Amino acid sequence: MPQQTETRTVIVDLERCMACRSCETACAKAHAGYEDIVEAILADAHMVPRVKVIAAAGVAVPIQCQHCEDAPCATVCPSGALSFDEETGEVRSEPARCIGCKACVIVCPFGAVEWSRRTGEIVRCDLCEDLIEEGEEPYCVRACPTGARQVIDLDALAQRKRQEAAQRTVLVMTAKP
Amino acid sequence: MASSSEQRSSDPASQEMIEHAAACGFELAWDRYEAMLPQCDFGKLGICCRNCSMGPCRIDPFGEGAQRGICGATADTIVARNLARATAAGAAAHSDHGRDITHALLLTARGKTEGYKINNEKKLRKLASEFGIETADKDLKVIATEVAELALADFGRQEGELRLVSRAPEPLQKKWRQLGVTPTGIDADIVRVMHATHIGVDTDPLHLMKTLIRTALSDGWGGSMYATDFSDVLFGGPEPIRSHANLGVLRPEAVNVVVHGHEPTLSEAIVAAAQMPDIRKEAQDAGADGIQLSGMCCTATEILMRHGIPVAGNFLQQELALATGAVDAMVVDVQCIMPAIADYGKRFSTRLISTSKKAAFPGIKHMVFDEEHALTSAKELLREAIEAFKERDPKEAVVPDVVEELIAGYTVESIFTTLGGTYRPLFRPLNHGIMDGRIRGVAGVVGCNNVKITHDWGHVEMVKELIRNDVLVLQTGCAATACAKAGLMRPEAAEQYAGKGLQEICDAVGISPVLHVGSCVDNSRILLACVEMVKEGGLGDDISELPVAGAAPEWMSEKAISIATYVAASGIFTVCAEPFPVMGSKIVREYLTGGMEDDLGGMLAFERDPIAAAHLMIDHINKKRAALHLSEMMYEAREPVESEAVPAK
Known part of the structure; x- marks a missing residue:
């Protein structure tokens, strides 16, 4: 069985998110094959963002596929169109195998899977696999004007948090009353 | 990584200084542009509205999220309102400039300025006669006062029509009246846009188009035209003059x-x-x-x-x-x-x-x-x-050793002496050149610079392509400076770059194939040159019938939006490089690039590639030539000259 080297995901610093929805437009354009929104609009391209900025309690929260380890969408998918890739830690789609049962849409706890009536396919974040493999950032991350979005390796994140927690602990313990 | 100096500018002096600035750690507009990327797509499409504090609102361009603002405004309404406000800002800039010049004339006439005098009595008298002012036995200062006061009244006019509307050909005036876009007063038309675009006023995108066209026309046939006229009166009417640029x-x-x-x-x-x-x-x-x-x-x-x-x-x-x-x-x-x-x-x-x-x-x-x-x-x-x-x-001090010769100073009046001589009517040689098929037509290539297109490259490549195809080019502003620096405003440029027919005309009258007609308010000179071409006869009864076209290959300012709109609304097909921020509305986009032509005889097109844009203009000119049943072009277009410029970003 292939070894998973790192678990990558896109995280969002909610304090930096300005709700400009640049991630949405960048994602939708790129997956429709365009760089320029004007060209895409004039070509009547089918543009669907895989990330959605949702307002909750006055805070903007970008929502997208979390690439769950125990992914309900992959579990319920009867045709094998959705599967969890042990090597990369991503949920992968094979649109050609999709039969359009929409079970994934129903079970996703984040509402991150959508059914496109126009193309007859499911639409969800693919973490811009090709870009990540070339060592580049996904389109949504590149488009964020405040740097709120980042691709991180979860192990590295956990390591950093441990380091920060340790630092705080030391500070508390050594603080003079 | 920063783009190269060749990607940033096609002008050698600028390339040298861009490299020098980088070596010195100076930040330039291009650096700030790169730091600004990616730019907001809602802004590009024109579908964000900040006109009230219930917003800001944005329309989802993908058709899934919000399709109407909080007040119910659709993408079409929001796009139209935003464009109207941009047009009003541009018209305001030109017209406030025009107001200042008019006011300076009034102050001078009243003896209150230091160092100014009326330099162009002939033009002042001509204007007085046009305005119906009795000039016999009157002191020049009294005439100037009366002319300036009538013009200032046009800025504040509350009813009727703007005075200079009467300069337009009758059929054009009729189209404006039928559509209800004839300018009333320069300031009032701008105020009307600001009112109409307030929350809950005008929300019909096509009605908003009329409101913005009216204010654009009050710029072109009002504020800008007054700026040109009174600058000529006060500071002198330009005559062809040699100089340098870069x-x-x-x-x-x-x-x-x-x-x-x-x-x-x-x-x-x-x-x-x-x-x-x-x-x-x-x-x-x-x-x-x-x-x-x-x-x-x-x-x-x-x-x-x-x-x-x-x-x-x-x-x-x-x-x-x-x-x-x-x-x-x-x-x-x-x-x-x-x-x-x-x-x-x-x-x-x-x-x-x-x-x-x-x-x-x-x-x-x-x-x-x-x-x-x-x-x-x-x-x-x-x-x-x-x-x-x-x-x-x-x-x-590091100064690039790059400078180019040029001839500037062409106006509707000075072309008189250059083209026709004192005893022949003004535009006859030009009209005949067009009718004979030596000159294909005339193009106005104007506008700014924009970091989104290699500096000067858009202007220079477009203009070379036009003159190669025997199109005489008139230029103003930063576009004119770009082509002057590239050597296109020397008479020798005809031999180097122009098609054979245009070259023959240039040789015969001793002009370059690209004529500098002034600043951005002097686009009014281009409108009036078109009026003279109509008057001269043989090329139709309205500006929209002339084999002419306009372009703004590197535009960036709100003033350019106003200019392009009044030029198109005067019957001239006009190509802008960067699309107006209207692509989020099918109604507005289709009106500007189609429906407007049915109403007014002119429309806009958007094309970033300057060569492709030049061919849109040439095709349009050919279409107009065919409609006028003009002779076939006398010569084939000249072979393109090998370009050293790098492609645009």
Whole structure:
């Protein structure tokens, strides 16, 4: 069985998110094959963002596929169109195998899977696999004007948090009353 | 990674200074553009609205999320309102400039200005006669007062039609009336846009198009036209004149004063003051060999046209001129002045001085100029420059050795002497050249610079393509400066680049194939040249029948939106490079690029590639030639000259 080297995901610093929805437009354009929104609009391209900025309690929260380890969408998918890739830690789609049962849409706890009536396919974040493999950032991350979005390796994140927690602990313990 | 100097500009002087700026760690507009990427797609499509505090609202361009703003405004309404406001801002800029010139004429007539006089009596009398003013036995100052007062009344006109509307061909006036877009008053039309675009007023996108077309027309056939007319009256009607352009006009051994901005009132006074013996002596005493005046942006074109003062550069060269370290003072007034230039005042001894009561800039010394003390103020500014020269470190001055010759100074009146001679009617040689098939048609190529397209490349490539196809080109503003720097405004350019038919005409009358007709308000000269072509006869009864086209290959300002709109609404097919921020509305987009032609005879197109854009214009001109049943073109288009310019970004 292939070894998973790192678990990558896109995280969002909610304090930096300005709700400009640049991630949405960048994602939708790129997956429709365009760089320029004007060209895409004039070509009547089918543009669907895989990330959605949702307002909750006055805070903007970008929502997208979390690439769950125990992914309900992959579990319920009867045709094998959705599967969890042990090597990369991503949920992968094979649109050609999709039969359009929409079970994934129903079970996703984040509402991150959508059914496109126009193309007859499911639409969800693919973490811009090709870009990540070339060592580049996904389109949504590149488009964020405040740097709120980042691709991180979860192990590295956990390591950093441990380091920060340790630092705080030391500070508390050594603080003079 | 920063883009290369060749990607940023096709002009060698600019390339050199871009590299120098990078080596010195100076930040330029191109650097700031790259830091700004990616730019907001909602803004590009024009579908965000900030007109009330229930918003901001944005329409989801993918059709899934919000399709209406909180008030219910659709993408079509929001796009139309935003474009209307941009048009009003552009029209306001030109018209407020026009108002100042008109006011300066009035003050001069009343004997209240210092250093100005009425330089063009002939044009003043012609205007008085056009305005129905009795001039017999009247003092020139009284005539000027009456003319200026009537013009100022047009700015505040509350009913009826703008006075200069009557200059348009009758069929065009009729189209405007039928559509309900005839301008009323310059200020009132701008106010109407601001009212109409307030929350809950005009929300019909096509009705909003009429409102914005009306204000654009009040710019082209009002504010801008008055600015041109009264600048000619006050400062003299330009005549063909030789000069130079590009950063190489800065001379390290002289006190270099660059005037930058738009209104000629200040720059005219500086031109006069720089020639005064006391100021010249002060400059020499400081160790300089004189005062070298040069211009930037449209101020440059104003003093170029009337005095042959050399042009230092166009919009994207303002920082590059300062980066030379050889500019002792940059004196600015209004429009297209980057606040970023303040950095250079800290880096060098350069004095940066803003002079308009309308515009102050953080970090720039504000010395308000008024017409009553024009010469005194101008001398003060020049003394600041002389002081700066004394402090200048000669080792730091780096000036590119790049300069090009040009001929400027063409106007509707001066083409009279150039084209037809004194005894022949004005535009006959031009119209005959077109009818015979030597000249395919005429194009106005105007507008700004824009970091989104390689600096000067859009202008120069388009214009070369047009003249190669025997299209005579008229230019204003930064577009004119771009082509002047590329050598297209020398008579020799006809032989180098023009098609055979155009070359024959240029040789016969001794002009270059690309004519400099002034600043951005002087686009009104292009409108009036079209009027003269119609009057001359043989090319139809309206501007929309003429084989002419317009373009703005590097536009960026709201003024350009107003210009393109009034040019199209006057019946001229007009191509803009960067799309207007209207693509989020099918209704608005389709009206501007289609429906408008049914209503007014002219429309817009958007094409970033300057060669492709040139061919849209040529195709349009050919279509108009065919409709007029004109002769076949006498010669095939010339083979393209190998271009050394790099493609646009």
